Amino acid sequence: MPCLLVYDIPDDRIRTKVSDLCLDYGLDRIQYSAFVGQLNKTYRKELMARIRRQVGRKAAKVQLIYVCNEDWAQRIIIEQEEKRK
16 A cells, blocks of 8 residues: 655654665655655554664654555656756
């Protein structure tokens, strides 16, 4: 199921480890602290448990939002590069 994972983690070391975990689970980075990809229920739970262990007692806000395939297909993306003169 498509999902969006976003986080706000002030600690650079923990933020990097969370980023690495997202990549390990096959998610694609779309912003510095935002990833998208396909994760089944088992992997969603496992990833969030591993993130929770990495964060420990440090400040963090992590959200994993899963989206039904129908809604995912209707997302609108604007992506362009600056044109050179």
